[in-house]
Amino acid sequence: MVLKGPRTGIELKFFELTQKILAENNLELYEMEWHAPSGNLVVFIMNPETKTALLEDCVKIDRGFNPYLETESWIPENFTLEVSSPGLYRTLSKVEHFQSAIGEDVMLHLVKKIDEEKYLDFPKAMRNNLKIKVKLESVDDDSIMVDAKGTRIHIPFLQIKKANLETNLSDNKE
Numbered sequence: 001m002v003l004k005g006p007r008t009g010i011e012l013k014f015f016e017l018t019q020k021i022l023a024e025n026n027l028e029l030y031e032m033e034w035h036a037p038s039g040n041l042v043v044f045i046m047n048p049e050t051k052t053a054l055l056e057d058c059v060k061i062d063r064g065f066n067p068y069l070e071t072e073s074w075i076p077e078n079f080t081l082e083v084s085s086p087g088l089y090r091t092l093s094k095v096e097h098f099q100s101a102i103g104e105d106v107m108l109h110l111v112k113k114i115d116e117e118k119y120l121d122f123p124k125a126m127r128n129n130l131k132i133k134v135k136l137e138s139v140d141d142d143s144i145m146v147d148a149k150g151t152r153i154h155i156p157f158l159q160i161k162k163a164n165l166e167t168n169l170s171d172n173k174e
Helices: 009-024 055-071 095-100
Strands: 028-035 040-046 080-084 105-110 131-139 143-148 151-156 160-165
Touching: 009 028, 009 040, 009 055, 040 055, 055 080, 095 131
Parallel strands: 040 080
Antiparallel strands: 028 040, 105 131, 105 160, 131 143, 143 151
């Protein structure tokens, strides 16, 4: 998994502006993606209490950018903005994202298979898979600890290509 380095240039300016607009609306930034060639800024926001965002929240943030579009000369002519909730199956791309998902099921797309010699009890049904669904138990700066059907496995971030929260919608039905 590639953890992003520090933001620079226009991306940093957009990050600071986004943080200002979100703070004015008591919302938080989950993730931000700046695509310079297309001029597209994608902002994933959430209410810190509910860990999601309503359509009204997205509209407020979208409208919050309007005054700056007219006054800031650094904003490109081809600028487009997308504001969204991180969603049920949100991407986990930062240590903070993983920390907020402790105790949850996650889908991991791995760079290489789990070392079966190191983890002799690794479930047979999950062997040879580069995509595994596990329960996230803990997180540190370099790795995660997961439960794979009763087997605790330590996985370095460098072994994770992609990770998503895996929401089981049937658990939410009453």
